[in-house]
Amino acid sequence: xxxxxxxxxxxxxxxxxxxxxxxxxxxxxRFLESKRNIFLLGDRGSGKTMTLxxxxxxxxxxxxxxxRSKDLFEKIGIHIPCNTPLFHKKEYLLFExxxxxxxxxEHYFVLSITNAIVASLKDVREVIEAxxxxxxxLKEDFSYIFNIPVSTKHSFLExxxxxxxxxxxxxxxxxxxxxxxxxxxxxxxxxxxxxPLIKKIKKVPLFKDSHFIFLVDDAHDLNIHQVKVLNSWIAxxxxxxxxxxxxxxxxNKPIKITSTGGSILEGHDYTNIDLEKPFYNKDSEFGNLAKxxxxxxxxxxxxxxxxxxxxxxxxxxxxxxxxKYKEIARKEGIAKYGEKEKKKVTDHVYKxxxxxxxxDRANSRANLVPYSGFDMLVxxxxxxxxxxxxxxxxxxxxEVSSKKDDTKIEMIPPKTQRDIIKARSDAMWKRLEDxxxxxIEACTESQGKRIYQLxxxxxxxxxxxxxxxxxxxxxxxxxxSQVDNEHYSELIGLLKIAQMSQLLYTRSGVAxxxxxxxxxxxxxxMLLPTRGLDPNGQHARVSLKCNDLWNAAVxxxxxxxxxxxxxxxxxxxxxx
Amino acid sequence: xxxxxxxNLLFIGLSWEExxxxxxxxxxxxxxxxxxxIILYNCKSEDDDNENRGKIAEYCLKREIQTEFxxxxxxxxxxxWKKIDSIVEAHKEFIKKPVIDITTLPREITWMLFFxxxxxxxRIYYLYHSPEKYSSDWLSKEPGAPRLLLKHSGISDLNxxxxxxxxTGFDEIRTRKLVEYYEPKFISLGIQSGSNFNNKERNSKDKxxxxxxxxxxxxxxxxxxxxxxxxxxxxxxxxxxxxxxxxIACSQGxxxxxxxxxxxxxxxxxxxxxxxxxxxxxxxxxTGIGDTVKGEIEF
Numbered sequence: 001x002x003x004x005x006x007x008x009x010x011x012x013x014x015x016x017x018x019x020x021x022x023x024x025x026x027x028x029x030r031f032l033e034s035k036r037n038i039f040l041l042g043d044r045g046s047g048k049t050m051t052l053x054x055x056x057x058x059x060x061x062x063x064x065x066x067x068r069s070k071d072l073f074e075k076i077g078i079h080i081p082c083n084t085p086l087f088h089k090k091e092y093l094l095f096e097x098x099x100x101x102x103x104x105x106e107h108y109f110v111l112s113i114t115n116a117i118v119a120s121l122k123d124v125r126e127v128i129e130a131x132x133x134x135x136x137x138l139k140e141d142f143s144y145i146f147n148i149p150v151s152t153k154h155s156f157l158e159x160x161x162x163x164x165x166x167x168x169x170x171x172x173x174x175x176x177x178x179x180x181x182x183x184x185x186x187x188x189x190x191x192x193x194x195x196p197l198i199k200k201i202k203k204v205p206l207f208k209d210s211h212f213i214f215l216v217d218d219a220h221d222l223n224i225h226q227v228k229v230l231n232s233w234i235a236x237x238x239x240x241x242x243x244x245x246x247x248x249x250x251x252n253k254p255i256k257i258t259s260t261g262g263s264i265l266e267g268h269d270y271t272n273i274d275l276e277k278p279f280y281n282k283d284s285e286f287g288n289l290a291k292x293x294x295x296x297x298x299x300x301x302x303x304x305x306x307x308x309x310x311x312x313x314x315x316x317x318x319x320x321x322x323x324k325y326k327e328i329a330r331k332e333g334i335a336k337y338g339e340k341e342k343k344k345v346t347d348h349v350y351k352x353x354x355x356x357x358x359x360d361r362a363n364s365r366a367n368l369v370p371y372s373g374f375d376m377l378v379x380x381x382x383x384x385x386x387x388x389x390x391x392x393x394x395x396x397x398x399e400v401s402s403k404k405d406d407t408k409i410e411m412i413p414p415k416t417q418r419d420i421i422k423a424r425s426d427a428m429w430k431r432l433e434d435x436x437x438x439x440i441e442a443c444t445e446s447q448g449k450r451i452y453q454l455x456x457x458x459x460x461x462x463x464x465x466x467x468x469x470x471x472x473x474x475x476x477x478x479x480x481s482q483v484d485n486e487h488y489s490e491l492i493g494l495l496k497i498a499q500m501s502q503l504l505y506t507r508s509g510v511a512x513x514x515x516x517x518x519x520x521x522x523x524x525x526m527l528l529p530t531r532g533l534d535p536n537g538q539h540a541r542v543s544l545k546c547n548d549l550w551n552a553a554v555x556x557x558x559x560x561x562x563x564x565x566x567x568x569x570x571x572x573x574x575x576x
Numbered sequence: 577x578x579x580x581x582x583x584n585l586l587f588i589g590l591s592w593e594e595x596x597x598x599x600x601x602x603x604x605x606x607x608x609x610x611x612x613x614i615i616l617y618n619c620k621s622e623d624d625d626n627e628n629r630g631k632i633a634e635y636c637l638k639r640e641i642q643t644e645f646x647x648x649x650x651x652x653x654x655x656x657w658k659k660i661d662s663i664v665e666a667h668k669e670f671i672k673k674p675v676i677d678i679t680t681l682p683r684e685i686t687w688m689l690f691f692x693x694x695x696x697x698x699r700i701y702y703l704y705h706s707p708e709k710y711s712s713d714w715l716s717k718e719p720g721a722p723r724l725l726l727k728h729s730g731i732s733d734l735n736x737x738x739x740x741x742x743x744t745g746f747d748e749i750r751t752r753k754l755v756e757y758y759e760p761k762f763i764s765l766g767i768q769s770g771s772n773f774n775n776k777e778r779n780s781k782d783k784x785x786x787x788x789x790x791x792x793x794x795x796x797x798x799x800x801x802x803x804x805x806x807x808x809x810x811x812x813x814x815x816x817x818x819x820x821x822x823x824i825a826c827s828q829g830x831x832x833x834x835x836x837x838x839x840x841x842x843x844x845x846x847x848x849x850x851x852x853x854x855x856x857x858x859x860x861x862x863t864g865i866g867d868t869v870k871g872e873i874e875f
Contacts (some may be wrong), residue, residue, distance in 0.1 A: 083824070085724065090654070176727050176728070394790075
């Protein structure tokens with residue numbers, strides 16, 4: 001029985017699976033189809049690859065909804081994955097001078113792009129037809145420029161494809177040759193292969209207005225030489241025939257230096273787009289996306305036509321208790337503001353109802369909160385698609401394992417949901433306790449210990465707020481104040497490691513004081529169930545002093561609680 | 577001092593593990609014509625001043641065996657590659673009967689030695705000394721990013737997906753790391769058979785599956801690195817089965833599996849050999865010395 005919540009890398013999905021699973025966002029499509037160079041920023045699991053693949057020509061052509069579009073051949077998206085063994089090769093670093101290193105780095109890149117262009121087009125019926133009358137002329141031109149024998153048996157694109165295979169094979173063979181340390185003399189570049197190839201393709205009327213969009217995926221995996229090559233292409237003046245859309249993680253973003261030592265500038269050479277969406281409640285942009293993703297997967301893979309909230313029902317006791325506390329908060333709001341002040345009463349309920357429930361649970365010796373329900377899963381995801389699918393996968397798996405027959409899984413009982421949420425939350429804390437140095441390259445043992453202490457104290461601080469804070473008891477995000485502190489950069493170093501481990505996320509919002517943009521930090525909400533906190537949170541961020549955070553990390557000193565802390569109403573922005 | 581031209585040239589890795597020095601004594605019992613010992617050590621660890629260094633020097637001096645301590649930076653494969661190249665090149669006249677004690681040499685360094693030595697000779701003797709026991713606590717920390725071995729990075733087909741053959745070890749976090757790093761479409765997990773060193777519990781199939789479930793497709797197979805061919809035929813069979821992938825092969829299991837993986841690479845040079853470095857090892861990693869395995873590889 002296939003688990004509908006598998007979250008394997010999008011690169012490994014079939015065309016049909018991509019079409020089945022992806023939920024289109026027209027905002028991104030608009031940007032990705034523009035002629036501008038774009039950096040698409042998102043954390044691991046936020047859907048970067050899926051977005052690029054969905055906008056690639058190969059997938060578009062297979063999509064009955066889109067393949068009749070009049071601009072199908074005007075915008076040709078070419079997906080170029082960088083996390084392949086070819087990009088991980090390092091032999092060229094054995095060359096003594098940087099110039100040669102750069103040349104081979106570009107050569108591998110160019111081979112991958114050319115292969116991707118040809119692979120995207122060569123089997124498409126309309127393309128084969130369109131090339132028929134031009135094949136011989138193009139082959140002759142190409143053969144002349146590159147001094148290569150072009151097969152008479154194959155089409156132009158097929159001939160290029162075969163030649164690229166051979167080039168890739170020859171290059172790797174020579175560079176890996178034990179007896180040979182020579183430089184590869186026939187190295188290719190963007191201007192000697194990719195651009196001439198595009199010009200040739202544009203000779204065919206079907207492509208005369210085509211703009212090629214290179215969808216460069218996982219750019220954070222590129223080494224510094226490859227990044228410099230990529231930046232040089234971004235800095236290229238003439239982008240009428242091609243543009244680059246580069247997907248990269250927020251941490252370890254590639255540097256912005258080109259091969260010649262220049263830099264590329266935001267606004268001038270490229271635009272940044274943040275892939276993360278507002279996710280504060282079930283009706284938020286992310287909440288709706290999450291709902292569509294789960295619904296589509298249930299339909300397409302498990303043949304279940306059910307609302308996600310029915311597939312992941314909330315524990316009745318939890319639902320009832322939350323209603324009860326809503327009523328308490330509503331009565332309290334009415335007593336405070338009067339029945340006519342509806343908005344103020346609603347705000348009061350929003351702020352306090354859940355807080356009262358979780359506060360009572362925290363103060364009592366009751367068992368673990370029965371964490372369950374689709375909305376809870378959305379909250380626990382912290383706005384990251386892979387985080388949404390992870391517990392769902394384990395819940396489904398647990399149900400399959402406990403079943404004695406082949407009947408369909410029609411829903412995940414609340415008890416299974418609670419058990420898995422607890423187990424996934426405990427596992428996340430165990431990773432922290434064991435030390436992130438066990439899994440993160442840049443992390444030392446001492447940093448691992450500090451990160452654990454920092455998170456432990458942060459969560460204790462949030463718990464104290466939940467119990468004592470008068471106006472924003474459910475705030476679970478923070479900003480850092482007093483950044484001129486001597487330990488600020490070391491603290492940021494720790495937070496970066498936590499981001500690399502997906503235990504912490506950043507968002508950008510408008511600061512309350514002066515209206516400028518500020519970065520705020522969102523701990524992975526899956527950390528909260530183990531400590532009995534509410535993953536739902538509220539639109540508030542706690543301003544914490546750099547020194548207090550540092551003391552928590554280094555000395556395991558509790559973060560001081562201040563009921564009058566300067567907090568900001570948060571509204572994450574789509575485009576940071 | 578002994579004449580280099582007649583004796584064996586022995587390569588070992590300096591380590592604080594007891595079996596480093598105890599192993600050298602065992603090596604000498606089996607190769608008593610050894611004329612020089614080349615001791616490779618990592619400048620980024622405390623190997624430089626560990627007590628085995630003095631013991632090795634003294635032991636060799638008494639027997640008129642030449643020694644050379646070679647400083648390497650294990651975290652920099654480019655520099656290490658060049659240094660090993662120059663060391664082997666400097667001894668090329670005397671490299672007729674090379675012996676490598678792989679016990680405390682990192683896998684990457686051993687493979688580099690194989691590469692440079694086979695330029696001069698077609699036969700290498702190897703030795704491996706099991707410990708008496710491994711620590712029951714953690715064995716290594718601070719893993720670096722996985723990396724493909726220089727000049728052994730395979731021949732990648734631009735149209736094939738990535739597949740991994742991993743000979744698993746005691747640390748399932750490394751299995752997860754490999755999957756997260758390369759995002760393979762498929763991973764074949766080779767699990768060491770037998771119950772030596774509590775293998776069944778510490779290297780259980782389920783532990784490794786648990787950390788990659790949902791992220792990629794996988795299968796498992798059983799392998800015995802202590803068998804006569806150190807699992808070579810099993811690895812070759814997996815390589816054959818994964819013909820539709822660009823294969824990255826990695827050994828985290830018993831040290832002897834690096835030999836079979838290397839031999840498999842020589843027969844299938846399109847696969848890539850991968851190394852997963854670690855910056856910190858438990859000082860109590862192992863105690864004592866157990867059985868010795870001796871053999872030879874013909875290239």
